Amino acid sequence: MDQNSLRKLVEGQLLRLEGNAFQDCMDRLGLELYPGDYQPVRAAGPKGDTKNDGYCPKARVFFAAHATRGERIDKTKVKIRGDLEGCLQEHRDVKVWRFLTNDTLPGEVNQFIDNELRPRYRGVTIEVWGIKTLADELSKLKREQIDRIIDVITVDEPEFEVVILNHVKTGRDLWPILSGCLGWLEHEEPEDCTDEEQDLIDDAVQSFRDWSDISGDIEFSRSSVRDAQRSLTAILEELAEKGLALYSATKDNYPLTGGPSPFLGTVAIFRIARVSPAVPTKA
Template identity: 90%
Template sequence: MTVVDQNSLRKLVEGQLLRLEGNAFQDCMDRLGLELYPGDYQPVRAAGPKGDTKNDGYCPKARVFFAAHATRGERIDKTKAKIRGDLEGCLREHREVRVWRYLTNDTVQGEVDQFIDNELRPLYRDVTIELWGLKTLADEISKLKRDQVDRIIDVITVDEPEFEVAVLDHMKTGRDLWPILSGCLGWLEHVEPDDCTDEEQDLIDGAVQTFRDWSDISGDIEFSRSSVRDAQRSITAILEDLAEKKLALYAGTKEKYPLTGGPSPFLGTVAIFKIVRVASE
C-alpha cells in the first residue's frame, strides 16, 4: 500500500487546514466549493461599503451559502456571535437561502454545536444550518478524488516518497509502541519474514491492521487515560501472540517525511513496522 492511504490522507488534510489563516483559509474553501458544486459555486470577496454581504461564497442554483472563518483558539462566545451575525446578515441580504454552511478549521466545541441546534435552528426552520469543523472538512475533502484533494489543499500528494534509513527498536509492550502510533501521520509498507506460514501471515496482517486502526483513533482517545491504557493492553496482547510464534516487532518513525510533492512539501512523521523471526533459544 502507499504511504498516503485514505486514513493518513485525512490526517494530512487536517494538518494542511490547521496551517491556514485568514484569506488563505477562505481561498481553500473556495476551491472546495468549486469542486463540490462545479458550474454553480461563486466565490465572493468584500468590496465597497456593504462588504461581502455576509456571504463568502454561494451557489446561485442550489441556493447554498458559505461562511468561512479560521477560528483557531477563538473564545466560544466570540465564535457564537460570529455565527449568529453571519447567518442573520446572510438571510437579510439574500433570498431563498436553502442551506447555510459555516466552515471553520477549528475543532467544533460542543457548546457551539448546541447553540446552533437549540437556538438558531428553531428560529430559522426553513434553512438547513450546517457547521463543518476541522474533522468534517477533512472527511469531506478526503472522500473526493486524489486530484481534487490536491487542488483543494494546494499540494500534490505522492504515493511513494524516497525511502530513508531509520532506527527501529524492539517493541515489547503496548506502552513501547503507543508513542509511535499516536505520533505518526502515515506509515510505510511493513516488512515481514519471507517464509511465513498462512497462519503467521494472517496473524501479522491482523496485527499491523490493528496498529493502524489504533493510530487512526489515537487523537480521539488521548484525552482519556483509561482509553489509552485499554489500547496499550490490547497492543501488548497482540505482541504476545506474535512472540508465541517466535515473531518480534521492531518499529520506529521517520520525521519530516515528505507526504506531499511540490516545492513546499508537507512534512510529517511516518511509522515503520518490521516483523522478524526470533531464533529459538
Template identity: 85%
Template structure:
C-alpha cells in the same frame, strides 16, 4: 497513501491555514463540490461581502468560512449569529447555510446552534463543518481534486528518512508516536514469520494504526487516553509472548507531499523483531 493517512494529512494542512488562506481553500472546495455553480465572494465597497463568503446560485447553498482555531467561544457564537442573520437579510431563498471552520466546534457552540438558531430559522438548513468533517469530505474526493483543494501535490511513495527506533514496552511509551504522527511507513518484520506470528504482527500493527486514527478524538479525555495506553500495553505483551518486540520511532519533517511547497509532517515507523539475547535500546 491510504485513506486514513490522506485524511490526517488534509486535517494537518487545514490546521495551518488562517484568514484569507482558509477562505481561499474553502473556495476551492466549493468549486469541486459544486462544479459550475459555486461562486466565491469577497468584500468590496461599503456593503462588504453581504455576509456571504461564497454561494451556489442554483443550489441556494451559502457559505461562511472562518478560521476559528484558538478563538473564544463567545466570539465564535457571535460570529455565527451575525453571519447567518446578515446572510438571510441580504439574500433570498437561502436553502442551506454552512459555517466552515478549521477547528472542532465545542459542545456549547453546537447547543447554541441547535437550541437558539435552528428554532428561529426553521426554513433554513444550518450546518457547521468543523475540521474533521472538512477533512473527511475532502479526503473522499478524487486525488487530483484533493491536490487542488489543499494546494499541494500528494505522492504515494515519499523517500524514507533515517530515524532512530527505540524498544517500546508500554502503551504509555508508544502513545506520543501514535498521537503525534500524520501517517506511517510500512512496518518492518522478520522474514521467516510463521502464519501464527504473521497474524499476531498484522493484528498489532493494525491496532496501532487504529489508535493513531482516533487519537485526536480522545486526547481531551485523560481516562480514554489511559484506556488506550493500557490496551496497547496488552498488545505489546502479546507480541512479547511470541518472542517478538516492537521498535518504534517518529520521523519529523517527513515529506508527505511534493511540489513547490511540500507539506512536511511526522510519520510513525514500526519494526517488529525477534528477541535476541535480551538486547534492548535503539536501532
C-alpha cells in the same frame, strides 16, 4: 496511498490554514463540489461581503468560512450568529447555510446552534462542516481535484521507514517533541474506548497540539516552559490512571507540502495505548 492515509494528510493540511488562506481553500472546494454554480465572494465597498463568503445562485447554498482554531467560544458563537443573520437579511431564498471551519467546534457551540439558531430559523438548513467533515468530503474527490483545492501530499510515498515510539511519562520528556515539530500525524488510539476515555484522549491530544502551537512563544521563558511541562505531566498522569499510556516520537524530513519540491519538516507522532494501571505498593 490508501483513502484513510489521504484523509489524515488532508486533515493535517487543513489544520495549518488560517484567515484568507482558509477562505481561498474553501472557495476552491466549492468550485469543485458545485461546478458551474459556486461563486466566490470577497468584501468590497461599504457593505463588505454581505455576510457571504461564497454561494451557489442555483442551489441557494451559502457559505461562511472561518478558521476557528484556538478561538474563544463566545467569539465563535457571536461570529456564527452574526454571519447567519446577516446572510439571511441580505439574501433571499437561502435554502442551506453552511459554516466551514478547520476545527472541531466545542460542544457548547454545537448546542448553541442546535438549541437557539435552528429553532429560530426553521426554514433554513443550518450545517456545520468541521475539520473531520471537510477532510472526508475532500478525500472523496479525485486526486487531481484535491491537488487543485489544497496543497496536500500526493507525491509518491517515501521508502518505508520504521519510527520507534517511546513511552512518554512526563511533560519534561514530551516537551522537546511538541516544541520541535512543525506538524503532527493523526494520532492512534484504542478502538474499544468508552465515551469517558474518548473524551479524555481528545482533550489530551488537543492540549498537546495547543502547547505545540504556542511553544515558540514561550521558549524564551524557563518558568513558562516549566509550567507547560507540569501541565503536560498532569495530563499524562490522568491518562495513566485510566490505564492509558502515551507513546510518541518525531519524524524528520517529512513532506509537509506536495509538488515536485515539497517543504520538509519535523512532525510529531502520537500513539495512545491501553496498559494495565499501576498497582499501588503496600507500605
